[in-house]
Amino acid sequence: MGNNxxxxxxxxxxxxxxFSQLVGTELKEYKPGEVVLEIPIKDNLLQQHKFVHGGVVSYAADNALTFAGGSTxxxxxxTSEYKINYVRPAFGEKLIARASVIYSGKRQAVCRCDVFVQDVEGEEKLCATSQGTIVSVSS
Known part of the structure; x- marks a missing residue:
C-alpha cells in the first residue's frame, strides 16, 4: 500500500x-507511528471563560492517540486507557494534536500526544499532554 x-x-x-465531523477535525499527517490532527476553534467549542472546552482538548488527544496506534x-x-494533563487554557485559532507511537506490539501500542493551540500569528503553545494504550480488537 502506498503512502497516499x-x-x-x-x-x-x-x-x-x-463527532469528528461535528467539531471539524482534519487529518494533516498520517504515517506509520505518527499522526497530526487539527481542529479549527469555533465559538461552539468554548466554555464559559472563552477557552476551548477541556472535553474537546481531551477528544483531540484521544483521537490522535488512537490514530497513531492504528497506524501500527x-x-x-x-483506546484502552489514557491520561491527560492540561498545562494551560487553550484559546486561539486552532488545536493541533501531534501523536506518536512509543511502543507497538502485536495487540497493543503505547502512544503519546501533545496538544497545541495556535494563535493568529502561527505561534504554537502546548496546552495538554497525554499518554495512552491503544488495543487491537476483532472486527
Whole structure:
C-alpha cells in the first residue's frame, strides 16, 4: 500500500466519525507511528471563560492517540486507557494534536500526544499532554 493509500484510508476513517465531523477535525499527517490532527476553534467549542472546552482538548488527544496506534496495529483499534494533563487554557485559532507511537506490539501500542493551540500569528503553545494504550480488537 502506498503512502497516499495509507493516508486516504485514515482520512476515510476520520470522516466516518460523526463527532469528528461535528467539531471539524482534519487529518494533516498520517504515517506509520505518527499522526497530526487539527481542529479549527469555533465559538461552539468554548466554555464559559472563552477557552476551548477541556472535553474537546481531551477528544483531540484521544483521537490522535488512537490514530497513531492504528497506524501500527491496523484499523480495528480502540483506546484502552489514557491520561491527560492540561498545562494551560487553550484559546486561539486552532488545536493541533501531534501523536506518536512509543511502543507497538502485536495487540497493543503505547502512544503519546501533545496538544497545541495556535494563535493568529502561527505561534504554537502546548496546552495538554497525554499518554495512552491503544488495543487491537476483532472486527
Amino acid at each position: 493509500d495509507f493516508f486516504d484510508r485514515a482520512e476515510q476513517a476520520l470522516k466516518a466519525q460523526t 496495529l491496523g484499523p480495528n483499534v480502540l
